[in-house]
Amino acid sequence: MATPLTLKELSKKDLLLTSGHRMCAGCGAPIIVKMVLLASDYPLVAANATGCLEVSTCISDYTAWKIPWIHNAFENAAATLSGVETMYRSLKKQGKIDKDIKFIAFGGDGGTYDIGLQSLSGAMERGHDMLYICYDNGAYMNTGIQRSSATPYGADTTTCPAGSVIHGKPQPRKNLTKIMAAHDIPYTAQASPSHWLDLVKKVKKALDIKGPKFMNILSPCNRGWRSKTNDAIQLSRLAVETCCWPLYEVENGVTKVTFKPKEKKPLVEFLKPQGRFKHLFAPENENMLKNFQEMVDKEWASLLKSAEGGRASGTE
Amino acid sequence: MKLKGWKDVNPGAVCTEAGSALQFKTGSWRAAYRPRWIEENCIQCLFCWAYCPDMAVNVKDGKMTGFNYDYCKGCGICALECPGKKGNKAIVMEEEGK
Numbered sequence: 323m324a325t326p327l328t329l330k331e332l333s334k335k336d337l338l339l340t341s342g343h344r345m346c347a348g349c350g351a352p353i354i355v356k357m358v359l360l361a362s363d364y365p366l367v368a369a370n371a372t373g374c375l376e377v378s379t380c381i382s383d384y385t386a387w388k389i390p391w392i393h394n395a396f397e398n399a400a401a402t403l404s405g406v407e408t409m410y411r412s413l414k415k416q417g418k419i420d421k422d423i424k425f426i427a428f429g430g431d432g433g434t435y436d437i438g439l440q441s442l443s444g445a446m447e448r449g450h451d452m453l454y455i456c457y458d459n460g461a462y463m464n465t466g467i468q469r470s471s472a473t474p475y476g477a478d479t480t481t482c483p484a485g486s487v488i489h490g491k492p493q494p495r496k497n498l499t500k501i502m503a504a505h506d507i508p509y510t511a512q513a514s515p516s517h518w519l520d521l522v523k524k525v526k527k528a529l530d531i532k533g534p535k536f537m538n539i540l541s542p543c544n545r546g547w548r549s550k551t552n553d554a555i556q557l558s559r560l561a562v563e564t565c566c567w568p569l570y571e572v573e574n575g576v577t578k579v580t581f582k583p584k585e586k587k588p589l590v591e592f593l594k595p596q597g598r599f600k601h602l603f604a605p606e607n608e609n610m611l612k613n614f615q616e617m618v619d620k621e622w623a624s625l626l627k628s629a630e631g632g633r634a635s636g637t638e
Numbered sequence: 639m640k641l642k643g644w645k646d647v648n649p650g651a652v653c654t655e656a657g658s659a660l661q662f663k664t665g666s667w668r669a670a671y672r673p674r675w676i677e678e679n680c681i682q683c684l685f686c687w688a689y690c691p692d693m694a695v696n697v698k699d700g701k702m703t704g705f706n707y708d709y710c711k712g713c714g715i716c717a718l719e720c721p722g723k724k725g726n727k728a729i730v731m732e733e734e735g736k
Binding site for chain 2: 329330331332333334337339340341342343344345346347348349350351352353356357379380381382383384385386387388389515518550551552553554555556
């Protein structure tokens, strides 16, 4: 029987990611993984791309996972899990296994937006029955905050430092959720740990759909975002309320916005608490703040439009 | 926790014991502050449990019962997200050793 989606009932379930992992204090990723694993009533098998989550949850001989879990390399979490899933289908056919198992791959934005994009795209195209989850913290945080294609416009990282000539990352971030939706897979969604019920519902829905699924989840990183250790949930909430990280899903080509803020907050409320955007508040960078707000407004308007028309957001 | 030598590790670094990270107590990472639970202000919303990155909030039968200081890294998310009762927080961050 499916577990009712209340924290009270979920808290009675076994946690499949244990304490003792070595993610930084206040990291968003283990919160996301915990919620994802709690959402499932099926036995799970996971693969991990190289990244913070992988190195910190499986150091040497110690693992924080209570489900079968495999790490291969940076670029091939999706390909590795494709193989595992194919083996499972074969074993099932041979009658050697009768359980209904679900497969989840986890990757950071580096392992998903950049390095693992080809293997992810391939796995989605081949139609493997798996859910790929990207926890997007917006840079290569594990190796020391280098920019990735998920790094937002204007953010200061160690490879696009804010100085007198360039003021943080000059390019806007790549919209991976849209790219994945354009693969015309059965389910693509964007979620945030601050809206836990929305996240859990999406994972549950995704696992019940047969075929390739993709979810992009915002994962605050206080080290890289240069914020406080206690504000992971607050910042992810602000990202949603400013429409910088809209919550939506694309199911069989139909876009649905799952959370519309009552009042769209100005983007600066999300940027202000983060040290990586500190330089944007200097008087000479006023136009960058304006640009950034315009980008967010444009993206939000385009998303609302796709939701109205019921078209895949990738077709705009 | 006893560190293993290379001869004790399985080929391919395969871990055969699920959840063995529990042997590594991350509570020693807490630098200055630790959370304190004030039961009378607790409305059992379980946000602390849901948002704890370290699974260091103890729950029993769907109710919060305190913290596991062996693993709590003292990030303070629980205290910030705690709605409390009538504006009084049920979780406060206190200086270590007080």
